[in-house]
Amino acid sequence: MQKELKQDENISIDDLIPETASRYTQEDIKKVSNSYKNRDKNVNNRTLCVNLAKNIGKKVIIKGSVHKINSLGGIEFFALRDRSGMTQIVFEGSVVTQKICCEAIIEVEGLITKEERSPYDNIEIKGQSLKILGSAASDLPIAINGNYNNINLPTLLDYRGLSVRIPKVSKVFKIQSEILRLYGEYLRKNDFSEIKTSKIISTGTEGGANIFELKYFDRVAYLAQSPQFYKQTMVGSGFERVFEVGPVFRAEMSNTVRHLSEYTSMDLEMGFIKDEQDIIDMQENLLKYMFTEIKKLYGDEIKEEFGVDIVIPEVFPRIHFLEALDIAYKKGVKDMDGDISPEGEKAVCDYADKELGSPFVYIVGYPIKKRPMYTMPDERLPGYTRSFDLLYKGLEITTGGQRINDYETLRKNIIAFGGNPNSFKTYLDIFKYGMPPHGGLGMGLERVTMKMLGFNNVREASLFPRDIGRITP
Protein backbone atom coordinates (compact mmCIF):
# COMPACT_ATOMS: atom_id res chain seq x y z
CA MET A 1 0.00 0.00 0.00
CA GLN A 2 1.25 3.48 -0.88
CA LYS A 3 1.67 5.85 2.01
CA GLU A 4 0.37 9.38 1.75
CA LEU A 5 3.10 11.94 1.18
CA LYS A 6 3.81 14.31 4.01
CA GLN A 7 3.24 18.01 3.45
CA ASP A 8 6.97 18.82 3.07
CA GLU A 9 7.36 15.97 0.57
CA ASN A 10 4.95 17.66 -1.75
CA ILE A 11 7.59 19.03 -4.11
CA SER A 12 7.69 19.23 -7.88
CA ILE A 13 10.46 18.91 -10.42
CA ASP A 14 10.52 22.72 -10.79
CA ASP A 15 11.62 23.00 -7.16
CA LEU A 16 14.79 21.09 -8.10
CA ILE A 17 15.89 23.63 -10.70
CA PRO A 18 17.36 26.90 -9.40
CA GLU A 19 16.60 30.16 -11.15
CA THR A 20 20.30 30.51 -12.08
CA ALA A 21 19.94 27.47 -14.34
CA SER A 22 19.01 29.69 -17.27
CA ARG A 23 21.98 32.05 -16.76
CA TYR A 24 25.09 29.85 -16.91
CA THR A 25 27.94 31.54 -18.78
CA GLN A 26 30.15 29.99 -21.45
CA GLU A 27 32.85 29.95 -18.80
CA ASP A 28 30.72 27.99 -16.36
CA ILE A 29 30.00 25.39 -19.01
CA LYS A 30 33.60 25.26 -20.25
CA LYS A 31 34.81 24.52 -16.75
CA VAL A 32 32.65 21.43 -16.63
CA SER A 33 33.43 20.20 -20.13
CA ASN A 34 37.18 20.68 -19.59
CA SER A 35 36.97 18.47 -16.56
CA TYR A 36 35.96 15.57 -18.81
CA LYS A 37 39.38 15.61 -20.46
CA ASN A 38 41.51 16.58 -17.52
CA ARG A 39 40.02 14.38 -14.87
CA ASP A 40 42.32 12.56 -12.48
CA LYS A 41 41.78 8.88 -13.19
CA ASN A 42 43.58 7.84 -10.03
CA VAL A 43 41.08 9.54 -7.80
CA ASN A 44 38.91 6.47 -7.78
CA ASN A 45 41.65 3.91 -7.31
CA ARG A 46 40.34 1.27 -5.06
CA THR A 47 41.59 -2.09 -3.91
CA LEU A 48 39.17 -4.97 -3.98
CA CYS A 49 39.04 -7.52 -1.18
CA VAL A 50 40.27 -10.23 -3.50
CA ASN A 51 43.49 -8.30 -4.19
CA LEU A 52 44.48 -7.59 -0.60
CA ALA A 53 46.75 -10.61 -0.18
CA LYS A 54 49.18 -9.44 -2.83
CA ASN A 55 49.43 -5.96 -1.35
CA ILE A 56 50.27 -6.70 2.26
CA GLY A 57 52.03 -3.79 3.93
CA LYS A 58 50.56 -1.24 1.54
CA LYS A 59 48.27 1.61 2.35
CA VAL A 60 45.10 1.29 0.28
CA ILE A 61 41.60 2.60 -0.17
CA ILE A 62 38.82 0.06 -0.03
CA LYS A 63 35.15 0.65 -0.63
CA GLY A 64 32.13 -1.48 0.03
CA SER A 65 29.18 -2.31 2.28
CA VAL A 66 29.40 -2.71 6.01
CA HIS A 67 28.51 -6.36 6.38
CA LYS A 68 28.86 -6.62 10.12
CA ILE A 69 30.09 -4.58 13.07
CA ASN A 70 31.60 -5.89 16.27
CA SER A 71 32.23 -3.10 18.69
CA LEU A 72 34.33 -3.85 21.77
CA GLY A 73 34.56 -0.37 23.18
CA GLY A 74 38.03 0.80 22.33
CA ILE A 75 38.31 -1.44 19.29
CA GLU A 76 35.84 -1.99 16.47
CA PHE A 77 35.77 -4.71 13.84
CA PHE A 78 33.99 -4.10 10.56
CA ALA A 79 33.38 -6.84 8.03
CA LEU A 80 33.39 -5.13 4.65
CA ARG A 81 31.81 -6.61 1.54
CA ASP A 82 32.59 -5.67 -2.03
CA ARG A 83 31.88 -7.39 -5.32
CA SER A 84 34.95 -9.58 -4.95
CA GLY A 85 34.52 -10.79 -1.40
CA MET A 86 34.95 -9.74 2.19
CA THR A 87 37.60 -8.48 4.53
CA GLN A 88 37.96 -7.17 8.05
CA ILE A 89 38.78 -3.63 9.01
CA VAL A 90 39.96 -2.80 12.50
CA PHE A 91 39.50 0.62 13.97
CA GLU A 92 41.32 1.58 17.14
CA GLY A 93 41.09 4.86 18.93
CA SER A 94 38.64 7.40 17.64
CA VAL A 95 38.61 6.89 13.87
CA VAL A 96 34.93 6.04 13.85
CA THR A 97 33.13 9.10 15.06
CA GLN A 98 29.76 8.78 13.34
CA LYS A 99 27.01 6.25 13.92
CA ILE A 100 27.36 3.58 11.24
CA CYS A 101 24.82 0.86 10.56
CA CYS A 102 25.09 -2.41 8.71
CA GLU A 103 24.83 -2.00 4.93
CA ALA A 104 26.19 1.55 4.99
CA ILE A 105 28.51 2.17 2.07
CA ILE A 106 31.92 3.26 3.29
CA GLU A 107 35.33 4.19 2.00
CA VAL A 108 38.26 3.36 4.23
CA GLU A 109 41.91 4.23 3.98
CA GLY A 110 44.15 1.83 5.85
CA LEU A 111 47.11 -0.45 6.02
CA ILE A 112 46.86 -4.06 4.82
CA THR A 113 48.26 -6.24 7.56
CA LYS A 114 48.97 -9.92 8.00
CA GLU A 115 46.97 -10.83 11.10
CA GLU A 116 46.48 -14.36 12.36
CA ARG A 117 43.44 -13.33 14.36
CA SER A 118 41.48 -12.12 11.34
CA PRO A 119 38.79 -14.48 10.06
CA TYR A 120 39.32 -13.39 6.46
CA ASP A 121 42.44 -15.05 5.04
CA ASN A 122 44.45 -13.90 8.06
CA ILE A 123 44.48 -10.46 6.52
CA GLU A 124 42.96 -7.31 7.90
CA ILE A 125 43.05 -3.61 7.34
CA LYS A 126 44.08 -1.19 10.04
CA GLY A 127 41.61 1.58 9.38
CA GLN A 128 43.04 5.06 9.43
CA SER A 129 40.17 7.09 8.07
CA LEU A 130 36.59 6.44 7.19
CA LYS A 131 34.12 8.15 4.92
CA ILE A 132 30.44 7.34 4.44
CA LEU A 133 29.52 7.17 0.76
CA GLY A 134 25.97 6.04 1.40
CA SER A 135 24.34 5.92 4.79
CA ALA A 136 22.04 3.13 5.89
CA ALA A 137 19.15 3.07 8.35
CA SER A 138 19.28 0.62 11.23
CA ASP A 139 15.92 -1.01 10.69
CA LEU A 140 16.89 -3.57 8.06
CA PRO A 141 13.87 -5.85 7.56
CA ILE A 142 16.01 -8.91 6.87
CA ALA A 143 19.50 -9.79 8.02
CA ILE A 144 22.09 -9.61 5.26
CA ASN A 145 24.80 -11.06 7.49
CA GLY A 146 22.77 -13.69 9.29
CA ASN A 147 21.76 -17.22 8.59
CA TYR A 148 20.09 -17.44 5.22
CA ASN A 149 17.95 -20.33 6.42
CA ASN A 150 16.27 -18.16 9.03
CA ILE A 151 14.32 -16.35 6.34
CA ASN A 152 11.43 -17.93 4.47
CA LEU A 153 11.42 -17.80 0.69
CA PRO A 154 8.37 -15.48 0.40
CA THR A 155 10.12 -13.04 2.74
CA LEU A 156 13.33 -13.24 0.72
CA LEU A 157 11.30 -12.51 -2.39
CA ASP A 158 9.27 -9.72 -0.81
CA TYR A 159 12.54 -8.00 0.08
CA ARG A 160 14.36 -9.10 -3.06
CA GLY A 161 16.15 -5.81 -3.46
CA LEU A 162 17.84 -6.49 -0.14
CA SER A 163 18.01 -10.27 -0.13
CA VAL A 164 20.18 -10.26 -3.26
CA ARG A 165 22.83 -8.68 -1.05
CA ILE A 166 23.09 -11.85 1.03
CA PRO A 167 26.32 -13.40 -0.23
CA LYS A 168 24.79 -16.83 -0.62
CA VAL A 169 21.91 -15.40 -2.64
CA SER A 170 24.09 -13.31 -4.90
CA LYS A 171 26.29 -16.36 -5.44
CA VAL A 172 23.31 -18.08 -7.08
CA PHE A 173 23.05 -15.34 -9.64
CA LYS A 174 26.79 -15.11 -10.21
CA ILE A 175 26.65 -18.79 -11.11
CA GLN A 176 23.58 -18.22 -13.27
CA SER A 177 25.46 -15.48 -15.08
CA GLU A 178 28.22 -17.99 -15.84
CA ILE A 179 25.70 -20.52 -17.09
CA LEU A 180 24.47 -17.93 -19.56
CA ARG A 181 27.99 -17.01 -20.63
CA LEU A 182 29.01 -20.64 -21.16
CA TYR A 183 25.86 -21.44 -23.08
CA GLY A 184 26.56 -18.72 -25.61
CA GLU A 185 30.29 -19.37 -25.62
CA TYR A 186 29.94 -23.03 -26.58
CA LEU A 187 27.35 -22.41 -29.24
CA ARG A 188 29.34 -19.62 -30.86
CA LYS A 189 32.33 -21.94 -31.00
CA ASN A 190 30.07 -24.31 -32.89
CA ASP A 191 29.02 -21.81 -35.51
CA PHE A 192 25.76 -20.72 -33.94
CA SER A 193 24.64 -17.10 -34.28
CA GLU A 194 22.81 -15.40 -31.48
CA ILE A 195 19.48 -13.89 -32.40
CA LYS A 196 16.93 -11.78 -30.57
CA THR A 197 13.32 -12.07 -31.66
CA SER A 198 10.19 -10.21 -30.71
CA LYS A 199 8.25 -11.18 -27.63
CA ILE A 200 5.14 -9.39 -28.83
CA ILE A 201 3.26 -11.61 -31.21
CA SER A 202 -0.11 -11.75 -32.92
CA THR A 203 -0.88 -15.46 -32.51
CA GLY A 204 0.22 -18.20 -30.17
CA THR A 205 2.76 -20.70 -31.45
CA GLU A 206 1.89 -23.68 -29.36
CA GLY A 207 -1.78 -22.94 -29.04
CA GLY A 208 -3.56 -23.46 -25.77
CA ALA A 209 -4.97 -21.10 -23.23
CA ASN A 210 -1.70 -20.37 -21.45
CA ILE A 211 -0.98 -17.18 -23.31
CA PHE A 212 -0.89 -13.64 -21.94
CA GLU A 213 -2.97 -11.09 -23.78
CA LEU A 214 -2.00 -7.46 -23.95
CA LYS A 215 -3.27 -4.23 -25.38
CA TYR A 216 -1.32 -3.25 -28.49
CA PHE A 217 -2.50 0.19 -29.64
CA ASP A 218 -5.99 -0.55 -30.94
CA ARG A 219 -5.45 -4.28 -31.27
CA VAL A 220 -4.87 -7.34 -29.13
CA ALA A 221 -1.42 -8.90 -29.02
CA TYR A 222 0.15 -11.71 -27.03
CA LEU A 223 3.37 -12.34 -25.15
CA ALA A 224 5.49 -15.01 -26.80
CA GLN A 225 5.45 -18.45 -25.20
CA SER A 226 8.47 -19.49 -27.23
CA PRO A 227 10.65 -18.14 -30.06
CA GLN A 228 9.91 -21.34 -31.98
CA PHE A 229 8.73 -19.94 -35.31
CA TYR A 230 11.41 -17.25 -35.43
CA LYS A 231 14.20 -19.71 -34.67
CA GLN A 232 13.03 -21.94 -37.50
CA THR A 233 12.73 -18.97 -39.81
CA MET A 234 16.37 -18.11 -39.14
CA VAL A 235 17.50 -21.67 -39.76
CA GLY A 236 15.87 -21.29 -43.15
CA SER A 237 17.48 -17.87 -43.62
CA GLY A 238 20.86 -19.43 -44.18
CA PHE A 239 22.12 -18.87 -40.65
CA GLU A 240 21.56 -22.64 -40.28
CA ARG A 241 22.46 -22.56 -36.60
CA VAL A 242 20.92 -20.03 -34.24
CA PHE A 243 20.42 -19.64 -30.54
CA GLU A 244 18.43 -17.23 -28.45
CA VAL A 245 18.35 -16.45 -24.77
CA GLY A 246 15.30 -14.52 -23.77
CA PRO A 247 12.15 -14.31 -21.72
CA VAL A 248 9.12 -16.41 -22.50
CA PHE A 249 5.71 -16.11 -20.94
CA ARG A 250 3.32 -18.80 -19.78
CA ALA A 251 -0.06 -17.93 -18.34
CA GLU A 252 -0.44 -21.31 -16.74
CA MET A 253 -2.58 -21.65 -13.63
CA SER A 254 0.18 -23.71 -12.11
CA ASN A 255 1.21 -22.77 -8.64
CA THR A 256 4.09 -25.15 -8.14
CA VAL A 257 7.74 -25.17 -7.11
CA ARG A 258 8.82 -25.50 -10.72
CA HIS A 259 6.63 -23.02 -12.63
CA LEU A 260 7.20 -19.37 -13.40
CA SER A 261 4.91 -17.16 -15.45
CA GLU A 262 7.99 -15.60 -17.01
CA TYR A 263 11.22 -17.50 -17.38
CA THR A 264 14.42 -17.34 -19.39
CA SER A 265 14.49 -19.78 -22.25
CA MET A 266 17.81 -20.89 -23.69
CA ASP A 267 16.80 -21.92 -27.18
CA LEU A 268 18.72 -23.30 -30.09
CA GLU A 269 17.80 -24.53 -33.54
CA MET A 270 20.03 -26.13 -36.17
CA GLY A 271 19.71 -27.19 -39.78
CA PHE A 272 21.06 -30.09 -41.83
CA ILE A 273 20.62 -32.70 -39.15
CA LYS A 274 20.02 -36.37 -39.79
CA ASP A 275 17.52 -36.70 -36.97
CA GLU A 276 16.81 -35.73 -33.38
CA GLN A 277 19.91 -37.57 -32.17
CA ASP A 278 22.07 -34.82 -33.69
CA ILE A 279 20.28 -32.28 -31.52
CA ILE A 280 20.80 -34.44 -28.47
CA ASP A 281 24.49 -34.86 -29.31
CA MET A 282 24.86 -31.11 -29.56
CA GLN A 283 23.12 -30.53 -26.24
CA GLU A 284 24.94 -33.31 -24.47
CA ASN A 285 28.29 -31.80 -25.42
CA LEU A 286 27.04 -28.33 -24.64
CA LEU A 287 25.94 -29.36 -21.15
CA LYS A 288 29.14 -31.25 -20.49
CA TYR A 289 31.07 -28.11 -21.38
CA MET A 290 28.89 -25.84 -19.28
CA PHE A 291 28.81 -28.09 -16.24
CA THR A 292 32.53 -28.86 -16.40
CA GLU A 293 33.38 -25.17 -16.51
CA ILE A 294 30.97 -24.34 -13.68
CA LYS A 295 32.47 -27.11 -11.64
CA LYS A 296 35.96 -25.75 -12.25
CA LEU A 297 34.94 -22.23 -11.29
CA TYR A 298 32.48 -22.87 -8.48
CA GLY A 299 32.53 -26.59 -7.66
CA ASP A 300 34.05 -26.16 -4.20
CA GLU A 301 31.84 -23.24 -3.27
CA ILE A 302 28.74 -25.05 -4.49
CA LYS A 303 29.69 -28.07 -2.43
CA GLU A 304 30.34 -25.96 0.63
CA GLU A 305 27.44 -23.51 0.40
CA PHE A 306 24.70 -25.61 -1.17
CA GLY A 307 25.92 -29.06 -0.23
CA VAL A 308 25.71 -30.57 -3.71
CA ASP A 309 28.25 -32.15 -6.02
CA ILE A 310 28.10 -31.41 -9.71
CA VAL A 311 28.02 -34.79 -11.41
CA ILE A 312 28.83 -34.91 -15.11
CA PRO A 313 28.28 -38.40 -16.57
CA GLU A 314 30.35 -39.83 -19.41
CA VAL A 315 27.20 -40.40 -21.43
CA PHE A 316 23.72 -39.04 -20.92
CA PRO A 317 21.38 -42.05 -21.20
CA ARG A 318 18.79 -41.93 -24.00
CA ILE A 319 15.68 -43.99 -23.39
CA HIS A 320 12.67 -44.35 -25.65
CA PHE A 321 9.41 -43.07 -24.26
CA LEU A 322 7.90 -46.58 -24.28
CA GLU A 323 10.93 -47.95 -22.44
CA ALA A 324 10.60 -45.16 -19.89
CA LEU A 325 6.95 -46.07 -19.37
CA ASP A 326 8.01 -49.64 -18.78
CA ILE A 327 10.65 -48.64 -16.26
CA ALA A 328 8.12 -46.52 -14.41
CA TYR A 329 5.56 -49.37 -14.37
CA LYS A 330 8.18 -51.77 -13.08
CA LYS A 331 8.99 -49.28 -10.32
CA GLY A 332 5.33 -49.46 -9.35
CA VAL A 333 4.07 -46.17 -10.77
CA LYS A 334 0.41 -46.59 -11.69
CA ASP A 335 -2.29 -44.63 -13.49
CA MET A 336 -0.20 -43.31 -16.31
CA ASP A 337 -2.69 -44.14 -19.06
CA GLY A 338 -0.13 -44.29 -21.85
CA ASP A 339 1.52 -41.06 -20.72
CA ILE A 340 4.36 -40.58 -18.34
CA SER A 341 3.40 -38.79 -15.12
CA PRO A 342 5.76 -36.61 -13.08
CA GLU A 343 5.90 -39.51 -10.67
CA GLY A 344 6.88 -41.73 -13.58
CA GLU A 345 9.54 -39.23 -14.62
CA LYS A 346 10.98 -39.37 -11.13
CA ALA A 347 11.07 -43.15 -11.36
CA VAL A 348 12.96 -42.96 -14.64
CA CYS A 349 15.39 -40.44 -13.17
CA ASP A 350 15.85 -42.68 -10.20
CA TYR A 351 16.64 -45.55 -12.57
CA ALA A 352 19.11 -43.44 -14.56
CA ASP A 353 20.78 -42.24 -11.39
CA LYS A 354 21.05 -45.63 -9.67
CA GLU A 355 21.56 -47.99 -12.62
CA LEU A 356 23.34 -45.71 -15.08
CA GLY A 357 25.03 -43.24 -12.75
CA SER A 358 23.59 -40.19 -14.49
CA PRO A 359 21.55 -37.34 -13.02
CA PHE A 360 20.54 -36.59 -16.62
CA VAL A 361 18.32 -38.75 -18.79
CA TYR A 362 16.81 -38.20 -22.21
CA ILE A 363 13.36 -39.56 -22.90
CA VAL A 364 12.99 -39.76 -26.67
CA GLY A 365 9.99 -40.46 -28.88
CA TYR A 366 6.95 -38.88 -27.24
CA PRO A 367 3.53 -39.66 -28.67
CA ILE A 368 2.21 -37.36 -31.39
CA LYS A 369 -0.64 -36.19 -29.17
CA LYS A 370 1.76 -34.96 -26.51
CA ARG A 371 3.74 -32.72 -28.86
CA PRO A 372 3.15 -29.59 -30.92
CA MET A 373 2.01 -29.80 -34.52
CA TYR A 374 5.46 -29.07 -35.99
CA THR A 375 7.05 -32.17 -34.41
CA MET A 376 8.59 -34.72 -36.79
CA PRO A 377 6.85 -38.11 -36.61
CA ASP A 378 9.01 -41.23 -36.30
CA GLU A 379 8.29 -43.38 -39.37
CA ARG A 380 9.70 -46.45 -37.54
CA LEU A 381 7.10 -46.23 -34.75
CA PRO A 382 4.03 -44.54 -36.23
CA GLY A 383 2.13 -42.57 -33.59
CA TYR A 384 5.35 -41.49 -31.95
CA THR A 385 7.67 -38.60 -32.73
CA ARG A 386 11.32 -37.66 -33.02
CA SER A 387 11.10 -35.45 -29.99
CA PHE A 388 12.66 -35.63 -26.57
CA ASP A 389 12.73 -34.26 -23.05
CA LEU A 390 15.80 -33.98 -20.92
CA LEU A 391 15.25 -34.71 -17.25
CA TYR A 392 17.77 -33.54 -14.68
CA LYS A 393 17.48 -34.71 -11.09
CA GLY A 394 13.83 -35.56 -11.61
CA LEU A 395 12.81 -32.38 -13.40
CA GLU A 396 12.18 -31.63 -17.04
CA ILE A 397 14.73 -28.99 -18.05
CA THR A 398 14.47 -29.28 -21.81
CA THR A 399 12.03 -30.11 -24.57
CA GLY A 400 13.25 -30.51 -28.11
CA GLY A 401 13.16 -32.53 -31.25
CA GLN A 402 13.34 -32.72 -34.98
CA ARG A 403 10.79 -30.53 -36.75
CA ILE A 404 8.77 -31.24 -39.84
CA ASN A 405 10.49 -29.52 -42.78
CA ASP A 406 8.15 -30.57 -45.59
CA TYR A 407 5.52 -27.99 -46.49
CA GLU A 408 2.64 -30.38 -47.26
CA THR A 409 3.22 -32.51 -44.17
CA LEU A 410 3.29 -29.44 -41.97
CA ARG A 411 0.17 -27.99 -43.59
CA LYS A 412 -1.75 -31.19 -43.01
CA ASN A 413 -0.51 -31.37 -39.43
CA ILE A 414 -1.75 -27.86 -38.72
CA ILE A 415 -5.19 -28.93 -39.90
CA ALA A 416 -5.03 -32.20 -37.99
CA PHE A 417 -4.22 -30.27 -34.82
CA GLY A 418 -7.30 -28.11 -35.34
CA GLY A 419 -5.54 -25.05 -36.76
CA ASN A 420 -6.17 -23.01 -39.86
CA PRO A 421 -3.26 -22.99 -42.38
CA ASN A 422 -4.26 -19.48 -43.48
CA SER A 423 -3.41 -18.04 -40.10
CA PHE A 424 0.02 -19.69 -40.29
CA LYS A 425 0.82 -18.35 -43.75
CA THR A 426 4.05 -16.52 -42.84
CA TYR A 427 5.28 -19.58 -41.01
CA LEU A 428 4.23 -22.02 -43.73
CA ASP A 429 5.87 -19.93 -46.44
CA ILE A 430 9.33 -20.66 -45.07
CA PHE A 431 8.63 -24.34 -45.67
CA LYS A 432 7.04 -23.80 -49.03
CA TYR A 433 10.24 -22.20 -50.29
CA GLY A 434 12.88 -24.62 -49.07
CA MET A 435 13.70 -25.63 -45.52
CA PRO A 436 16.52 -27.98 -44.47
CA PRO A 437 15.94 -30.90 -42.12
CA HIS A 438 16.30 -29.29 -38.75
CA GLY A 439 15.48 -29.36 -35.08
CA GLY A 440 16.19 -27.67 -31.82
CA LEU A 441 15.34 -27.32 -28.19
CA GLY A 442 14.49 -24.99 -25.36
CA MET A 443 16.09 -25.16 -21.94
CA GLY A 444 14.78 -23.38 -18.85
CA LEU A 445 17.56 -21.32 -17.28
CA GLU A 446 15.98 -21.15 -13.84
CA ARG A 447 15.26 -24.85 -13.77
CA VAL A 448 18.84 -25.68 -14.72
CA THR A 449 20.15 -23.35 -12.02
CA MET A 450 17.68 -24.68 -9.47
CA LYS A 451 18.63 -28.31 -9.99
CA MET A 452 22.33 -27.65 -10.32
CA LEU A 453 22.32 -26.02 -6.88
CA GLY A 454 19.87 -28.47 -5.36
CA PHE A 455 17.02 -26.03 -4.62
CA ASN A 456 13.52 -27.31 -4.29
CA ASN A 457 11.86 -24.12 -5.50
CA VAL A 458 12.56 -22.58 -8.90
CA ARG A 459 11.85 -19.12 -7.44
CA GLU A 460 15.16 -19.31 -5.60
CA ALA A 461 16.86 -19.38 -8.99
CA SER A 462 14.97 -16.37 -10.32
CA LEU A 463 16.01 -12.82 -9.47
CA PHE A 464 12.54 -11.35 -9.69
CA PRO A 465 10.17 -14.28 -10.10
CA ARG A 466 6.75 -13.90 -11.63
CA ASP A 467 4.09 -16.40 -10.70
CA ILE A 468 0.33 -16.52 -10.30
CA GLY A 469 0.48 -14.56 -7.08
CA ARG A 470 3.52 -12.34 -7.59
CA ILE A 471 4.25 -9.46 -9.92
CA THR A 472 6.39 -7.47 -7.47
CA PRO A 473 9.09 -6.60 -6.78
Added chain:
RNA sequence: GACCAUAUAGCGCAGUUGGUUAGCGCGUCGGCCUGUCAAGCCGAAGGUCGCGGGUUCGAGCCCCGUUAUGGUCGCCA
Protein backbone atom coordinates in the same frame (compact mmCIF):
# COMPACT_ATOMS: atom_id res chain seq x y z
C1' G B 1 -8.45 -24.50 -11.66
C1' A B 2 -9.01 -28.74 -7.65
C1' C B 3 -7.31 -30.53 -2.92
C1' C B 4 -4.38 -30.05 1.74
C1' A B 5 -1.81 -26.99 5.23
C1' U B 6 -0.35 -22.42 7.45
C1' A B 7 -1.15 -17.11 9.16
C1' U B 8 1.36 -14.74 16.62
C1' A B 9 7.01 -8.44 17.27
C1' G B 10 11.53 -6.36 11.78
C1' C B 11 13.20 -11.93 10.91
C1' G B 12 12.66 -17.23 12.61
C1' C B 13 9.37 -19.58 15.96
C1' A B 14 6.68 -21.46 20.85
C1' G B 15 1.97 -20.72 23.03
C1' U B 16 -0.95 -27.04 27.12
C1' U B 17 -8.13 -29.54 27.71
C1' G B 18 -10.51 -22.03 26.04
C1' G B 19 -8.69 -18.87 31.87
C1' U B 20 -4.79 -13.05 34.90
C1' U B 21 -0.33 -8.60 32.05
C1' A B 22 0.79 -13.43 24.89
C1' G B 23 6.49 -15.68 25.32
C1' C B 24 11.65 -17.41 23.25
C1' G B 25 16.01 -16.69 19.87
C1' C B 26 18.08 -13.22 16.45
C1' G B 27 17.89 -8.18 15.15
C1' U B 28 17.05 -2.92 16.86
C1' C B 29 17.91 1.05 20.77
C1' G B 30 20.88 2.59 25.43
C1' G B 31 25.16 1.30 28.79
C1' C B 32 30.01 -1.45 29.86
C1' C B 33 34.06 -3.68 27.30
C1' U B 34 41.09 -3.24 22.94
C1' G B 35 40.91 -9.24 19.25
C1' U B 36 35.79 -9.72 17.67
C1' C B 37 34.87 -13.97 14.15
C1' A B 38 27.03 -17.12 16.31
C1' A B 39 31.44 -11.78 20.65
C1' G B 40 30.13 -11.22 25.99
C1' C B 41 27.55 -8.81 30.18
C1' C B 42 23.52 -5.24 31.95
C1' G B 43 19.08 -2.64 30.59
C1' A B 44 14.98 -1.09 27.14
C1' A B 45 11.59 -0.57 23.23
C1' G B 46 8.74 -3.33 19.94
C1' G B 47 2.04 -7.15 19.13
C1' U B 48 -5.46 -4.81 16.68
C1' C B 49 -2.39 -12.91 17.48
C1' G B 50 -4.09 -11.87 8.71
C1' C B 51 -9.20 -9.71 8.27
C1' G B 52 -14.73 -10.07 9.33
C1' G B 53 -18.43 -12.40 11.99
C1' G B 54 -20.09 -16.17 15.62
C1' U B 55 -20.08 -19.54 20.21
C1' U B 56 -18.72 -18.48 25.44
C1' C B 57 -18.77 -15.34 31.80
C1' G B 58 -14.07 -15.45 29.03
C1' A B 59 -11.06 -16.82 22.35
C1' G B 60 -4.16 -16.53 19.94
C1' C B 61 -6.71 -21.45 20.81
C1' C B 62 -13.46 -23.62 19.04
C1' C B 63 -17.09 -22.61 14.56
C1' C B 64 -18.35 -19.96 9.79
C1' G B 65 -16.72 -16.71 6.04
C1' U B 66 -12.76 -14.13 3.65
C1' U B 67 -7.79 -12.82 2.09
C1' A B 68 -2.77 -14.00 1.72
C1' U B 69 1.11 -17.54 1.74
C1' G B 70 3.13 -22.50 1.23
C1' G B 71 2.62 -27.46 -0.79
C1' U B 72 0.40 -31.45 -3.99
C1' C B 73 -2.15 -32.51 -8.67
C1' G B 74 -3.42 -31.43 -13.78
C1' C B 75 0.09 -28.92 -17.14
C1' C B 76 4.87 -27.59 -18.22
C1' A B 77 10.91 -25.50 -19.41
